[in-house]
Amino acid sequence: MPVKHRKIALMGFRGVGKTSLATQFVEGQFNEQYSPTIEHTFCKTLKVSDEEYQLQLIDTAGQDELSIVPQNYSMNIDGYILVYSLTSTKSFEIVERIHSMLEDKIGSAIFPVILVANKSDLTRSRQVSEEAGQRLAEKWKGTYIETSAKSKENTARIFTTLLSSVEKSRDRTGVRVRHSSGKVKKAKEDTSRCLCS
């Protein structure tokens, strides 16, 4: 079976833990120190349901109201992980806005997406309820997962769940998400676009 190349973007407000989730998943490490990301690509091979994947994870610079979408990486993304911190209402508002922006760009309200409530080890400082997170993910027809990059809770699950959802979406529509023009492109195993080969 050939390796399948999939490209996934991590988006969300500054400091919610996007880099920490990717680092925990790819390198098995957690860093207490905060170092804001400019943009970074992680690569990881993994097996899901007997299929081998080469994952390219685009770890974006945190978005805010003024910089919801960096233009340059938004092509050929197969699925999205939208991350907020359950200790920050503001970060929850930002993921809603990012999703709306993606709907406009993709030209569809439905695309493979996982809504991640990170920092589940800090539930004593929780500002966003589990119900609110669940409701939002349902609205998007996505999946809600609570994680802790620190304790490792569910960190691998967000990536494997998203991959399954990407595969279902490709099976159903024969297309994958494509941006900019709002058009979609026939699915094929396009290895040339993968920086991780």
Ligand SMILES: Nc1nc2c(ncn2[C@@H]2O[C@H](COP(=O)(O)OP(=O)(O)OP(=O)(O)O)[C@@H](O)[C@H]2O)c(=O)[nH]1
């Ligand atoms: N307690 C706790 N702290 C976390 C968790 N995830 C990340 N952090 C901390 O939160 C801070 C920000 O984490 P990052 O992973 O850099 O956040 P980011 O979303 O990549 O931030 P930007 O790159 O600026 O967008 C760091 O100090 C991390 O150690 C978590 O699950 N629990």
Ligand SMILES: [Mg+2]
């Ligand atoms: Mg980061």
